[in-house]
Amino acid sequence: MSGExxxxxxxxxxxxxxxxxxxxxxxxxxxxxxxxxxxxxxxDINTAVAEACNxxxxxxYCDIPGPLEVELEARADAVEVSIRDxxxxxxxxxPEHDRLKAGLxxxxxLADRAEFISPPDGGTEVRLAFANRSEFRPVDxxxxxxxxxxxxxxxxxxxxxxxxxxxxxxLSGDVVLTVSPVSLxxxxxxxxxxxxxxxAGFSLERCYDVYLLTDALAAHATRAARAGAINVALGxxxxxxxxxxxxxxxxxxxxxxxxxxFLRRIDDRQxxxxxxxxxxxxxxLAASDQAEAPA
Numbered sequence: 001m002s003g004e005x006x007x008x009x010x011x012x013x014x015x016x017x018x019x020x021x022x023x024x025x026x027x028x029x030x031x032x033x034x035x036x037x038x039x040x041x042x043x044d045i046n047t048a049v050a051e052a053c054n055x056x057x058x059x060x061y062c063d064i065p066g067p068l069e070v071e072l073e074a075r076a077d078a079v080e081v082s083i084r085d086x087x088x089x090x091x092x093x094x095p096e097h098d099r100l101k102a103g104l105x106x107x108x109x110l111a112d113r114a115e116f117i118s119p120p121d122g123g124t125e126v127r128l129a130f131a132n133r134s135e136f137r138p139v140d141x142x143x144x145x146x147x148x149x150x151x152x153x154x155x156x157x158x159x160x161x162x163x164x165x166x167x168x169x170x171l172s173g174d175v176v177l178t179v180s181p182v183s184l185x186x187x188x189x190x191x192x193x194x195x196x197x198x199x200a201g202f203s204l205e206r207c208y209d210v211y212l213l214t215d216a217l218a219a220h221a222t223r224a225a226r227a228g229a230i231n232v233a234l235g236x237x238x239x240x241x242x243x244x245x246x247x248x249x250x251x252x253x254x255x256x257x258x259x260x261x262f263l264r265r266i267d268d269r270q271x272x273x274x275x276x277x278x279x280x281x282x283x284x285l286a287a288s289d290q291a292e293a294p295a
Contacts (some may be wrong), residue, residue, distance in 0.1 A: 007037060009229075010188055011071040011168050016061060016085060021053040023175060024070050028081070030191035034184050035074050037133045045072075048110040051103045052126045054082040060087025060124065078112070079130045086123040094172040115186065115201060123185055173233030173244065174199075180229035186218030189232055200236035210241065217243060224248045 010031045014020050030051050049070065056068050069084045073144040108114040113129040178194055179185045190211045197207040221230050226247040235242035 001101040007073050007075050008184060009071065009073045009178075009180050010184065011245045012192070013067065013069050013176040013178075014174065016053075016057045016065040018057065018089075019195075019199055020057055020068055021050050021162040023055045023192055025050050025069070026191040026195040027177070027188060028072060029186040031074070032074055032182070034187045036134075037074075037079070041079070041130055041133055044110045045128075048107045048114075048128055049081055049083065051106050054130070055126075056083065056085040056087070057104045058243050060085040061073075062088075070272065073238065075132075079132065081128045081130075083126040083128075084119075084123065085122075085125075096217060132289070156188075173242070174237075175234040177234065178229060179232075181232045182221055184224045184227065185221055185230055185232070186215055190214040193234060195291075196234055196236050197241060200241050201239045202241070213241075213243075217245065221245055221248075 008031075010027060012024060012027050014023060025046055028045055029042065032045065037045070043083060053068065053070070057065070060066065060068075067086055071082045071084075073080045075148075107126065107128060108280075110130075110180050111128040112131045112265065113127075114125040115125075115126065117125040119125055174197060175192065179188055192208055193210045193214045202210070217232075226249050231246050233244040
């Protein structure tokens with residue numbers, strides 16, 4: 001991956017469980033729709049990336065799932081996707097297996113360039129490049145990140161973190177999503193959150209309610225993000241979805257609040273309560289219709 005600062009990018013970190021392919025497909029589909037990929041390009045990306053993820057799920061690890069990272073960059077001339085696992089590596093993954101051989105052939109056929117790499121620290125990295133066949137929808141990458149109160153951008157308490165994607169902030173969850181620029185967060189987080197909701201036991205109706213929350217979160221992130229990229233950790237447990245956002249400006253996050261309360265605060269354009277003067281991710285929770293709301 002190029003790692004260029006001025007390139008729209010999406011990164012998904014998750015565990016190679018059976019639902020991982022669904023989550024990755026949701027991410028790539030939402031990114032493609034937001035950036036205006038043509039249908040043929042979108043179909044090729046989705047199919048090849050899903051195949052790479054399935055190979056990691058089936059062959060990278062033994063009985064215990066392991067970490068999986070997928071990153072997509074939309075450059076002017078091509079879309080590049082990297083799928084990385086930390087498992088046994090291709091040499092020990094029984095390459096004579098017909099299913100694996102067919103998957104490698106499919107990825108090579110769909111992508112304009114396909115590389116299968118065995119990193120020195122183990123595992124496998126699949127790098128796929130798809131030539132751009134049409135102009136992507138323009139994304140404003142030059143706009144400054146807005147401050148929460150109009151003048152916090154020059155506040156020494158809110159320095160912009162270094163690095164192309166603001167990944168100096170470490171978050172943990174079942175899924176960690178990194179999006180650059182922040183304006184891409186809404187459609188991508190909505191699709192990923194919707195795909196993760198069944199893992200938390202959400203009903204179909206409640207799954208679609210997740211979009212209300214993610215739209216509100218994305219609107220808040222646009223106002224309160226402290227860098228050109230935003231990191232979101234998602235957790236699915238006990239019939240609840242949990243979201244944590246970072247990096248945010250001091251005074252805009254750090255409090256656990258329930259779904260409806262969060263929506264009321266966003267709708268009223270009220271500033272979220274801060275946690276002293278210590279910057280923390282914004283933690284919030286969407287409960288399923290069978291779960292009790294947090295106190």
